[in-house]
Amino acid sequence: xxxxxxxxxxxxxxxxxxxxxxxxxxxxxxxxxxxxxxxxxxxxxxxxxxxxxxxxxxxxxxxxxxxxxxxxxxxxxxxxxxxxxxxxxxxxxxxxxxxxxxxxxxxxxxxxxx
Amino acid sequence: xxxxxxxxxxxxxxxxxxxxxxxxxxxxxxxxxxxxxxxxxxxxxxxxxxxxxxxxxxxxxxxxxxxxxxxxxxxxxxxxxxxxxxxxxxxxxxxxxxxxxxxxxxxxx
Numbered sequence: 001x002x003x004x005x006x007x008x009x010x011x012x013x014x015x016x017x018x019x020x021x022x023x024x025x026x027x028x029x030x031x032x033x034x035x036x037x038x039x040x041x042x043x044x045x046x047x048x049x050x051x052x053x054x055x056x057x058x059x060x061x062x063x064x065x066x067x068x069x070x071x072x073x074x075x076x077x078x079x080x081x082x083x084x085x086x087x088x089x090x091x092x093x094x095x096x097x098x099x100x101x102x103x104x105x106x107x108x109x110x111x112x113x114x
Numbered sequence: 115x116x117x118x119x120x121x122x123x124x125x126x127x128x129x130x131x132x133x134x135x136x137x138x139x140x141x142x143x144x145x146x147x148x149x150x151x152x153x154x155x156x157x158x159x160x161x162x163x164x165x166x167x168x169x170x171x172x173x174x175x176x177x178x179x180x181x182x183x184x185x186x187x188x189x190x191x192x193x194x195x196x197x198x199x200x201x202x203x204x205x206x207x208x209x210x211x212x213x214x215x216x217x218x219x220x221x222x223x
Binding site (some may be wrong): 042043045048055056059074090091093098100102104105107110 | 144145147149154155156157160162164200202204209210211213214215216217
C-alpha cells in the first residue's frame with residue numbers, strides 16, 4: 001500500500017484565498033484524522049472521521065475551516081478565507097481502530113499564507 | 115503545566131550511545147504513542163502501548179501506568195536516528211490524543 005497520500009505537499013497562497021488540502025487514507029482504514037502542527041502549539045487534532053462520518057470537530061479553529069469525507073478513500077480540509085495565522089503543516093492520518101491502534105501519517109501539507 | 119511532559123527537550127549523543135527519552139503525564143490513560151518526526155517533516159508511529167514493554171529492532175518502549183511514565187530507549191544509536199520523538203497519550207475518558215512537545219535528538223557520527 002502506498003500509505004496515506006496528501007496533496008499538495010507545499011502551498012503558498014495569499015491571504016483571503018481559498019485553500020483545499022486533500023487526503024487519501026490507507027485502504028481499509030475506518031478512521032481518518034486531520035492534524036495541524038505549528039511551532040507554538042505543536043500537534044493538535046482538528047477533526048476525525050469514522051466510516052466517513054465526522055465524529056469530533058471540536059478542534060476546528062473556526063468557521064473558516066471545514067472538512068469533508070465524501071467516501072472512504074478521500075477527504076478534504078478547506079480553509080476559506082485563509083489568514084497568515086493558518087500557516088502550518090497539516091497532516092492527514094488514518095488507522096483501523098482509531099487512536100487505540102497504530103496511526104499512519106501522511107507526509108504533510110506545508111501551508112504558507114502571506 | 116502541560117498534561118504531557120517530555121524530557122529532555124534536546125539531546126545530543128555520539129553514535130553508539132544508549133539513549134533514553136522520557137514522557138510523564140498527569141491524567142489516567144488508556145494508551146500511549148511514541149512517534150518519530152524526521153527533518154523532512156514526515157511522522158512515523160513507532161509504538162502504541164498500554165502496559166509493559168515493546169521492542170522493535172533497536173527501539174524499546176516501556177510504560178509504568180501507576181507512575182504515569184513512559185520511556186523510549188534507543189540502543190546503539192546511529193545518526194539516522196536523529197529526529198524529533200513525540201509522546202502522545204489517550205486519556206481514559208477521551209477519544210483524542212494529547213501530544214508532548216517533542217524531544218529533538220541529534221546523533222553525531
